[in-house]
Amino acid sequence: MISLVMLSWNRVDNVVNFINYYSSYKLIDEIIVFNNNNKFDLRNIQNNKLILIESSKDMGLYTRFAAAGLANNECIMHCDDDLFIPEDTVNRLYEYWSQSPQLCHGTQGRFVINDYNMNEVFGEVQIVLTRCMLVSRANCLSAFKFALNFEDLYSEPKGNGEDIMLSFISISNSGKLNRSYNLPFYDCIDKNNDDGLPIAICRRWKKHIEHRSIVVKRCKSLLGID
Numbered sequence: 001m002i003s004l005v006m007l008s009w010n011r012v013d014n015v016v017n018f019i020n021y022y023s024s025y026k027l028i029d030e031i032i033v034f035n036n037n038n039k040f041d042l043r044n045i046q047n048n049k050l051i052l053i054e055s056s057k058d059m060g061l062y063t064r065f066a067a068a069g070l071a072n073n074e075c076i077m078h079c080d081d082d083l084f085i086p087e088d089t090v091n092r093l094y095e096y097w098s099q100s101p102q103l104c105h106g107t108q109g110r111f112v113i114n115d116y117n118m119n120e121v122f123g124e125v126q127i128v129l130t131r132c133m134l135v136s137r138a139n140c141l142s143a144f145k146f147a148l149n150f151e152d153l154y155s156e157p158k159g160n161g162e163d164i165m166l167s168f169i170s171i172s173n174s175g176k177l178n179r180s181y182n183l184p185f186y187d188c189i190d191k192n193n194d195d196g197l198p199i200a201i202c203r204r205w206k207k208h209i210e211h212r213s214i215v216v217k218r219c220k221s222l223l224g225i226d
Helices: 012-022 063-069 087-099 137-150 162-174 208-223
Strands: 002-008 028-035 050-054 075-079 123-125 132-136 178-180
Touching (some): 002 012, 002 063, 012 028, 063 075, 063 137, 063 162, 075 087, 132 137, 132 162, 137 162, 162 178
Parallel strands (some): 002 028
Antiparallel strands (some): 123 178
16 A cells, blocks of 8 residues: 655645545545644645644655655655656556556656756656655655765755655665656646745755756765766
């Protein structure tokens, strides 16, 4: 079975709708939502598969790893609140994960030679985005500890690049590249926040690519990966 982990910040309507959809999937038997925005109280959601963690302040993206550590299942599905994943795609990804549980399996991949890029790559990849990723609970816990090596870096939000860290930890632990598959998903239309600014990190923070390039290089250096 799968434990789905989703972070909540500004897309509350998406989170509520997704919980209702994902809770009907046969392979998903628990949904862990970490709410980092105390302006939005999600405690009125009634769903027997939901485990809700309410934070009094924004604790950043490493909360993915913390939430995964509380899961009952070894298979963790990280999913963003701006992407909807059909059940057939979840079922296919679970098949792939079951065959190679030491790897990250997802719908969006990156292969980086020097600086980070946003080019979509399928097949063997270094980085799988946590927008939709199936990964082992063990690798999430390893990445949580590994993230301490990046505490000196400023990023928006805190922990930006956690998917890079998790992907390279999986490569280091397995000795193999991760996998990305051309499977259906639905990108939700991104709305602006109350100040009229984009919600998506890649559109909001001008140093997004530069920061992620630094994270890639540090991962490779620390883990001895070419």
